[in-house]
Amino acid sequence: MGALSVATRSSTTAPGGEIRSLTGLRIVAAAWVVCFHFSFTPGNTWTGSWEPLRPLVASGGLGVDLFFVLSGFVITLTYLDQLGPRPGVGAVARFWWARVCRLWPVxxxxxxxxGFWLLYKATRVPDGQIAYQHLQPVVDPLHWLEQMLMVQLWHRPSHAGASWSGPAWSISAEWLAYVCFPLLALLLWRLRSAPPVVTGAIAVGCMAPLAWFALTEGGAAFPYAWALRIGGGFLAGAFTCLTVRRIPRTERSDRAATWIAALATAEVLLCVWWSATRGAGGYAGVAGVTFPFLVGALAHSTRGPSRALGTPAMVQGGRLSFALYLVHVPVFEVFWTLMGWYPRLAPGSTLAGLLTPHVLLLTVPLAYVLHRFVEEPARRWLRDLARPRHLAPARHETADETLRVLPATLAPRRPGTPEAPSVLPVPAVEEGVVRPVVPVVRTRPRVPSGTP
Known part of the structure; x- marks a missing residue:
């Protein structure tokens, strides 16, 4: 089979080179986490509506692990060629600054x-329970600085109480992964030509420990288990990227990837509903071993689940997902607190039942406002702030540092087979900034020796 045409690939990639299916997958992961946290809302007005989906909602914590795999894939795809061969001080600094620009503003x-809300709440509650966490966070200037540096989790054995807003623990964990990535890139670069079966097996193996703890103990509940989650997920995504880079994109491989994505999705759902038969615990974590298959297949394919996730609505949702992930718990906690303070909002009351779904929906426009008026403008301003003045401002990039289109032909061809015409995207790099790719037609694809 020949390489896929430009028209076929463009259905699941944006003009700037964004892998739309992976962007769409982000909102699925974020919504999974949001629904999980929302299920803790007091009251039983909507219990019957949630019940059919309870196994899926109860396992929403897996959305964080899916985020980690996605992050490892995207960062490797975007930065490996810059940092892998010889990461100079300037390149590493630009990479770290780009990640700060991405994470820090929102x-x-x-x-x-x-934090101001928690301080106000501390004046109203006598028991010191200011946050809905097992361990209460400390709200003072020193810990605020720790939160701002995104290092609040690094020295703690558990994410409970580490962050003022519960989900922010994963931001601290991801920042640690980004700090370590330049060293990881040296290893990944030397393994870039390894057979896909090897890198694919490593990717699945990185998720295996978490799956084993989920199967045997109902989850990884030991000190610094968060390090296993971010380390396993990020490495799994990185090696999944190496795998996909080595697989030629043909009609046959596209169909196979579509089936793999569909089967991986079905396997996740099967594990989730199986976990409900085991009772309380994180048994659904066994589904984590399917995430490398899911992410890699969605990145490679152009039809089926990839096409569905690449629709404009899903892509826009994916771009809002980071803001949604950060803002939803503060909104929920304010609502839960008011339910305890005011009798008319007490759990089970008519007003509480009416407002409950509206509070859930409110997180979406709030996320849009944060993304549109804080996240994107601040990111561009911070990136331009560090750019030499003689350079023109960079064109607008996607929320994920421009997810580059995977080339149609990435693996060396077999000896004796003719070279079919293909379109290889050529990323333009200026001062470490990955610009949107520009497709360049070549009748004889150039495959350098030893490169993917």
């Missing part, structure tokens, strides 16, 4: 505003 704003 995190800093949401954390600081929510």
């Amino acid at each position: 995190h800093a704003l949401v954390t600081s505003v929510f």
Whole structure:
């Protein structure tokens, strides 16, 4: 089979080179986490409506692990060629600054505003229970600085109480992965030509420990288990990227990837509903071993689940997902607190039942406002701030640092087979900034020796 045509690939990739299916997958992961946290809302007005989906909602914590795999894939795809061969100080600094520009603005704003709420709540509650966490966070200037530096989790054995807003623990974990990535890139670069079966097996193996703990103990509940989650997920995504880079994109491989994505999705659902038969516990974590298959297949294919996730609505949702992930718990916690303070909002009351779904829906426009007026403008301003003045401002990039289109032909061809015409995207790099790819037609694809 020949390489896929430009028209076929463009259905699941944006003009700027964004892998639309992976962007769409982000909102699925975020919504999974949001629904999980919302299920803790007091009251039983909507219990009957949630019940059919309870196994899926109860396993929403897996959305964080899916985020980690996605992050490892995207960062490797975007930065490996820059940092892998020889990561100079300038390239590493630009990479770290790009990640700060991506994570910090919304995190800093949401954390600081929510911190004021916690301080106010501390004046109203006598028992010191200011946050809906097992361990209460400490709200003072020193810990605020720790939150702003995104290092609040690094020295703690558990994410409970580490962040003022519960989900922000994963932001601290991801920041640690980004700090370590330049060293990881050296290893990944030397394994870039390894057979796909090898890198694919490593990717699945990185998720295996979490799956084993989920199967045997109902989850990884030991000190610093968060390090296993971010380490396993990020590495799994990175090696999945190496795998996909080595597989030629043909009609046959596209169909196979579509089936793999569909089967991986079905396997996740099967594990989720199986976990419900085991009772309380994180048994659904066994589904984590399917995430490398799911992410890799969605990145490679152009039809089926990839096409569905690549629709404009899903892609827009994916771009809002980071803001949604950070803002939803503060909104929920304010609502839960008001339910306890005011009798008319008490759990089970008519007003509480009416407002409950509206509070859930409110997180979406709030996420849009944060994305549109805080996240994107702040990211561009911070990136331009560090750019030499003689350079023109960079064109607008996607929320994930421009997910580059995977080439149609990435693996060396077999000896004796003719070279079919293909279109290889050529990323333009200026001062470490990955620009949107520009397709360049070549009748004889150039496959350098030893490169994917």
